[in-house]
Amino acid sequence: MRAGIAAASIVVLAIGGCTASQDKPAATSSESAKAPTAAASFTPGAEGAGDPYFPTYGNGGYDVAGYDLNLRYDPASGQLDGTATITATATQDLSSFHFDLATLVASKVTVGGQPATSKADGNELVVTPAAGIVKGTGFTVVVDYGGKPAPLTNDALGVGGWLRTKDGAFALGQPESASTWFPVNDHPSDKATFALAMAVPDGVEAISNGVAGERSSAAGWTTWRWSENKPMASYLATVVIGQYRVQSSTHDGKPMVIAIPDSLPADGPAAQSMALTGEIADYLVTLFGPYPFDAYGGVVIDDNRVGYALETQSRPVYGNVFFRERSNPTVVAHELAHQWYGDSVALERWQDIWLNEGFATYAEWLWQEHKGEETTQQAFDRAYRDFDWKTPTGDPGADKIFGDAVYQRGAMAVHALRKTIGDQAFFALLKSWPAEHRDGNATTADFIAAAERASGKDLTSFFRAWLESRTQPARP
The missing domain is CATH 2.60.40.1730 (tricorn interacting facor f3 domain)
Known part of the structure; x- marks a missing residue:
């Protein structure tokens, strides 16, 4: 949505x-x-x-x-x-x-x-x-x-x-x-x-x-x-x-x-x-x-x-x-x-709605870059500079499931993941995730595990900062 x-x-x-x-x-x-x-x-x-x-x-x-x-x-x-x-x-x-x-x-x-x-x-x-x-x-x-x-x-x-x-x-x-x-x-x-x-x-x-x-x-x-x-x-x-x-x-x-x-x-x-x-x-x-x-x-x-x-x-x-x-x-x-x-x-629980909205918002950024408009990095920089980080993306609360922490911070988390694991692993993950879970349901924990498999990295601290913290994560 x-x-x-x-x-x-x-x-x-x-x-x-x-x-x-x-x-x-x-x-x-x-x-x-x-x-x-x-x-x-x-x-x-x-x-x-x-x-x-x-x-x-x-x-x-x-x-x-x-x-x-x-x-x-x-x-x-x-x-x-x-x-x-x-x-x-x-x-x-x-x-x-x-x-x-x-x-x-x-x-x-x-x-x-x-x-x-x-x-x-x-x-x-x-x-x-x-x-x-x-x-x-x-x-x-x-x-x-x-x-x-x-x-x-x-x-x-x-x-x-x-x-x-x-x-x-x-x-x-x-x-x-x-x-x-x-x-x-x-x-x-x-x-x-x-x-x-x-x-x-x-x-x-x-x-x-x-x-x-x-x-x-x-x-x-x-x-x-x-x-x-x-x-x-x-x-x-x-x-x-x-x-x-x-x-x-x-x-x-x-x-x-x-x-x-x-x-x-x-x-x-x-x-x-x-x-x-x-x-x-x-x-x-x-x-x-x-x-x-x-x-x-x-x-x-x-x-x-x-x-x-x-x-x-x-x-x-x-x-x-x-x-x-x-x-x-x-x-x-x-x-x-x-x-x-x-x-x-699809979602297994509504708390994980960033898996829907963060990626859909990032798709907007990718489309705009594809058409020669604002780049994904420019979109990230604009959102990162002005954002209020008090609401965690991975647990926004029932009354904020359609808020900026889900959409904009969710998209920033996606871009930060890209910068952290590199384009090759990132774009492979963009395809492997919907292929592996096609017609099914999944959770944030499932996605973290998939990202770690795709990158070969321990991403615990990364996802804690981008999904759970109430302060600004370090720029990747």
């Missing part, structure tokens, strides 16, 4: 680029599940994933493999209705489990095809299956639900999630978002595939993540289909509904979808910036290795509530605040860099 700029800025929370997990096995139906044994001790899954910064985000007791949503949204009334089919595997002997689901109401829930009991508990949907689920068993949950979705608000981080507009809606935000429009394990440590069928009135567009499927129309409604087949953190799921010019093409043999609001000129700064998506992605491939997803693109939102950009997987979303005066390829470089650093390699 790139924080918004100037007075128009708001940072979203939806509430807003080793031990890594691998691709998850497909869940099996509970009908073929393991039979309970006398040793099984069924207990409820935790109501939170236990993140040190946001302990109630996400849930425990299961691991989601995929979300398949079949939804219908009426812009005139703001009503969202549909069905979520969720495949998962129990990570403990489960007597019940939670999904994150805010403001919407479940009308029917089945587990393994059998009726289950469900109840709302604040922003949680608690599901009790007809029988306990044995650890290691794959199961499928089907939730029929609906209502008028609403955003979530955090006093420190802002407002986001599902936001209604005059001609549609959009769902967007970090660090929590998905729970405002579908039942979900809403924490990046549980990545899953994602499929969406969204029915909207004819003449209204609905853009989401991944590869577009076949559209169909019936009785005045058009169903737009999208699928993201690479594991995705839940906050990276998005849908944008309204009046958009949707441009479909291919780049490097993969589909590219760009969406610009009808309210913006077809040849204006936003469109000019989006047109650079392929060129910028190609440059980043030379730095980070093969592009990690099956589709490219971008969506611009012309809404004053969106003073930020977010690296929604395969198709970043940009507030028009970045394009009001001129083309802005720098923000495009930032969000595309996240496709490697933050999306393909």
Whole structure:
């Protein structure tokens, strides 16, 4: 995520680029599940994933493999209705489990095809299956639900999630978002595939993540289909509904979808910036290795509530605040860099967000240098001279995860690492890190270990100074 700029800025929370997990096995139906044994001790899954910064985000007791949503949204009334089919595997002997689901109401829930009991508990949907689920068993949950979705608000981080507009809606935000429009394990440590069928009135567009499927129309409604087949953190799921010019093409043999609001000129700064998506992605491939997803693109939102950009997987979303005066390829470089650093390699805990934002900000510096503008050293020197070092990059606190200590100091730490280990080891690390953790999750400790392997150096004191100290580190 790139924080918004100037007075128009708001940072979203939806509430807003080793031990890594691998691709998850497909869940099996509970009908073929393991039979309970006398040793099984069924207990409820935790109501939170236990993140040190946001302990109630996400849930425990299961691991989601995929979300398949079949939804219908009426812009005139703001009503969202549909069905979520969720495949998962129990990570403990489960007597019940939670999904994150805010403001919407479940009308029917089945587990393994059998009726289950469900109840709302604040922003949680608690599901009790007809029988306990044995650890290691794959199961499928089907939730029929609906209502008028609403955003979530955090006093420190802002407002986001599902936001209604005059001609549609959009769902967007970090660090929590998905729970405002579908039942979900809403924490990046549980990545899953994602499929969406969204029915909207004819003449209204609905853009989401991944590869577009076949559209169909019936009785005045058009169903737009999208699928993201690479594991995705839940906050990276998005849908944008309204009046958009949707441009479909291919780049490097993969589909590219760009969406610009009808309210913006077809040849204006936003469109000019989006047109650079392929060129910028190609440059980043030379730095980070093969592009990690099956589709490219971008969506611009012309809404004053969106003073930020977010690296929604395969198709970043940009507030028009970045394009009001001129083309802005720098923000495009930032969000595309996240496709490697933050999306393909996702966080295990929010404290380590510098692994996302420090590298995406450094990608801005690299792009500017590539285009003959400010060099990375000049960008470092400018930031280093004027910075307030009181907040540590590696532990900024929950209310400062979108602050300068994460973005600017994070980028300075990346540049300082480059100067410390040398260009050869550094640029090899830029490629080996996303390759080794592709489609998974990782931590700061994992990255330190990777940097030490790449350089052959003990970097303990270096990372302590650049990630933990509250005073200015020595210039490398």
